[in-house]
Amino acid sequence: MSSDAAPPRLLLGVTGGIAAYKACELTSLAVKAGWEVEVVMTANATKFVGPLTFAGLTGRNVHLDTFADAMAHILLAKWAGVAVVAPMSANVLGKLACGLADDLLTTTLMALPRGKACVLAPAMNTEMWLNPVVIRNLRWLEDLGRYTLIAPTEKRLACGDVGVGGLADPVDILAAVTANLALSPR
Numbered sequence: 001m002s003s004d005a006a007p008p009r010l011l012l013g014v015t016g017g018i019a020a021y022k023a024c025e026l027t028s029l030a031v032k033a034g035w036e037v038e039v040v041m042t043a044n045a046t047k048f049v050g051p052l053t054f055a056g057l058t059g060r061n062v063h064l065d066t067f068a069d070a071m072a073h074i075l076l077a078k079w080a081g082v083a084v085v086a087p088m089s090a091n092v093l094g095k096l097a098c099g100l101a102d103d104l105l106t107t108t109l110m111a112l113p114r115g116k117a118c119v120l121a122p123a124m125n126t127e128m129w130l131n132p133v134v135i136r137n138l139r140w141l142e143d144l145g146r147y148t149l150i151a152p153t154e155k156r157l158a159c160g161d162v163g164v165g166g167l168a169d170p171v172d173i174l175a176a177v178t179a180n181l182a183l184s185p186r
C-alpha cells in the first residue's frame, strides 16, 4: 500500500464464543497492517471480551446496539471495504443463513451491499461443527457465492475435546480478508 492510498476498511463482527479473544489478535494485526477497523460485537460476545479492548486496539468506539445510533447498520455496511465475522458462532451462522437481523451485527451483515466481500470464520465445539444443521447452513451460504469461509482448525478445544472447531489462525484470516478486499467494489 503506498503511503497516500486510503487505508483499507475492515468491518469486524465478533460473536459469543470462546475464541472471541483471538479477534483481539486479528484486530491488532489488521491495525498494524494499516487497516481502519470498526468492530461490531454481539451482546454475548461482550461476555467473553470487553469492548474496551477493541476500542483500545482500534482507537474507535465499538458498536453494540442497533438503536444507539440511527442508521448505524447502514452506515457501517456502506463504510466497510470488506467484512469479516471472527469468531462466528453457530447462532450467528444460523441467523445469517435464515436472513434474520435481530441485533446490530446481523442487521449490518444483512445490509452489506451486494458484491461486497464477507469472510466468515466459524469456531465452535466439534459436535456443533458436525451438526447437520450447521453443515447445511454453511453450504447454503457458500452456494450463494457472496461469502468466503475460513474453515476452523482441528486442535484441542477449550472444552477439552480434540477435533475440528478451533478458530483459524488470525494471520490466515487477515490474509483471506486482504485477498477479498480486492474483490469488493469501492
Ligand SMILES: Cc1cc2nc3c(=O)[nH]c(=O)nc-3n(C[C@H](O)[C@H](O)[C@H](O)COP(=O)(O)O)c2cc1C
Binding pocket: 014, 015, 016, 017, 018, 019, 042, 043, 044, 045, 088, 089, 090, 091, 092, 123, 124, 125, 128
Ligand atoms: C464458555 C462458552 C463458550 C462458548 N463457545 C462457543 C463457541 O466457540 N462457538 C459457538 O458457536 N458457541 C459458543 N458458545 C455458545 C454461544 O455463546 C451461544 O450460542 C450464544 O447464544 C451466541 O450468541 P451470539 O451468536 O449472539 O454471539 C459458548 C458458550 C459458553 C458459555
